[in-house]
Amino acid sequence: MKVVILKGSPKGKTSVTLQYVKFIQKKYPQHDYVVHDVAHQIKKIENNVALYNAIIADVESADGILWAFPVYTFFVPAQYLRFIELIQERHSTKVFKNKYAAALSTSIHFHDNIAHNYMNAVCNDLEMNYTGFFSAHMDDLLKKNQRANLLNFARFFFNSMERKTQHQKKYLPVHQAIFEFFPKPKNETIDSRGKKILVLTDRYDWNSNLGKMINEFTFLFNNDAESVSLDGIQINGGCMGCMKCGYELKCAHNDQFLSFFNTKIIPADILIFAIEIKNRIFSSKWKEFFDRRYFNNHIPELKGKQIGFLISGSLSQMPYLSDFFNGLAEFQQANLAGMVVDECHDSDQIETYLHQLAGNTIEFSIGNYFTPPTFLGTGSHKVFRDEIFGKIRFICQADHRYYIKNNLYDFPHKNYKNRMFNVLMTFLTKIPKFRKELYKRAEVEMCKPYQKVVERV
Ligand SMILES: Cc1cc2nc3c(=O)[nH]c(=O)nc-3n(C[C@H](O)[C@H](O)[C@H](O)COP(=O)(O)O)c2cc1C
Structure with a gap:
């Protein structure tokens, strides 16, 4: 063979x-x-x-x-x-x-x-x-x-x-109907209330649906939102995996990426990724951006930001892409304020969704609203925590310093009160009478701390 x-x-x-x-x-x-x-x-x-x-x-x-x-x-x-x-x-x-x-x-x-x-x-x-x-x-x-x-x-x-075995397809061909977004602006603007808004894309094509969505979105803020295209930035190539960034987060590439990242991405309060889906995913230019952010290693440099996505393409047929967008926000400890996808094929609706997303980003940012992480964020944290504490610590030293400073080494075995309680209770449950009583009362007792919080209101 x-x-x-x-x-x-x-x-x-x-x-x-x-x-x-x-x-x-x-x-x-x-x-x-x-x-x-x-x-x-x-x-x-x-x-x-x-x-x-x-x-x-x-x-x-x-x-x-x-x-x-x-x-x-x-x-x-x-x-x-x-x-x-x-x-x-x-x-x-x-x-x-x-x-x-x-x-x-x-x-x-x-x-x-x-x-x-x-x-x-x-x-x-x-x-x-x-x-x-x-x-x-x-x-x-x-x-x-x-x-x-x-x-x-x-x-x-x-x-x-x-x-010559046969294997069933998991993904059927993408069904993509042609749709052109015709914006009809509502003449309502949104006050950015001093928040820095950055819309990031990989290339401008103002006639495309995505181009029009970017235009509409920034227009809503009375042009108070900045938009930047990755193809205007000198990026020499993707991450080479050399890990030279591990000690003090300096990239081995000598191009504009780092200064762009630190002067545009980091200061933004609200970050909107404007992405066109092609061939099942975003462009390799976008991927270059996501890979090159790795100079920050496992540090969530977007922590505290509101992020949103403007998407052109058949997202609903690519569930792994939604997982990526959600996973990215959660791993970064940013809040996913929302997504607007043109696949609803309705210009009025897209306009409304854009308006809502713009308003929400400001409201959430002012109100400091962050949805709790799901499995995507919680699982990510545990994987990184264990890896950084474990085998890759010597190479990812900047990560290690960050994890110590931010109390991210939250291993359960460090909770001595819980450990002692568990030892005591495990011992006591060996007594049949105690065990019977414990499981009889478990449901009621487990709920008590939460009930107390509600009662205190
Ligand atoms: C830029 C970069 C991004 C990475 N992203 C991930 C990731 O998302 N998930 C993961 O499990 N490992 C990730 N890794 C770890 C690599 O997948 C892992 O070290 C791999 O074994 C490297 O293989 P290679 O030596 O063949 O390049 C990443 C490593 C680098 C350098």
Whole structure:
């Protein structure tokens, strides 16, 4: 079997993900493998058509494709996303049709489910026979049972190719009706009340629905809201994963990104992301932005801000994208004030929603309103807390300092009162009479502290 591995780490030979690929190669030497370092070489691939064509020719002659990538900011790295964009832009989708596909990632399991749902959708759109994914914690290769698991995954993938098994699509083709937004401004403006509002997009196209939504939104504030486009900022490329930012949050890239981030994004009270969905996701330019914010490592630099999204595209058919928007707000400890999506296909409604979003951002900002985190924010905190306290602390030292300063190492075992209470109660419940009484009264007793708060009002 010929297996083409499309490697998605911006790192070259030192990629952790690559070691997983090599492990599979060594354990199953009976197959022919071709590894293409598509993320690491993305600039070369973009500029050298012969190189791109050679990769596509390999895909064409392959029995199966293994998408092997690290999870970067909930998805695949920007450079990998650019490669996926090229497949569409250069009309190469046909060569992927009916090929067997699987996805292998390494990460710290922070929203890795989103990355895999997205890759599943990509494979479904390319009409590949997508067999499944293996989402390894980056350290899994160091564990015997996980190595065995990895080999099971690879064997299942190879067997699928040999047996020509069929796999049901999880994502059906995106249904996208044509709709043009015709704004009819209401002539009502909203007082920004001294709040700094920034609308961020990846490129201006004033005739597009998104362009018109941006225009309308900023107009509502009497042009008191600033809008910035990422394509006007000198950004040399995506995050390279070098981790040189870990000690004092300084990026190894020498371009305008840091100064732009610190002078425009950080001072904003209200941050609106204006995003057009294309090919199942936002552009690789946007992804570059999300990845490059990693110079702040795991510090929630948008904490305390109100954020909103103006979206053009079929968001409701891409639930993983909604998870990303919600997850981003929650991990950042910002408040998601709302989203306006043009897929309702009703100009009047869009206008109303824009108005509401604008008003809410100001009201929430003034009232200091933050919705409590759901599982997305709560889970993220625990994953980061344990990783930063654990193995990556020596490299993420800026994170560690921030976590100490902000009391984010809130491990339950540090609550000595609870621990003592648990020891005592666990001991007492060994006595059958006590146990019977405790479970009889549990419901009433558990509610008492909450009832007391209500009674005090
Ligand atoms: C810019 C950047 C963003 C990352 N984002 C995530 C993430 O969203 N979720 C996660 O679980 N791990 C994330 N990681 C951790 C990597 O996925 C992990 O270290 C991976 O094993 C790196 O693989 P590689 O060496 O092949 O690039 C991120 C790392 C970097 C450098």
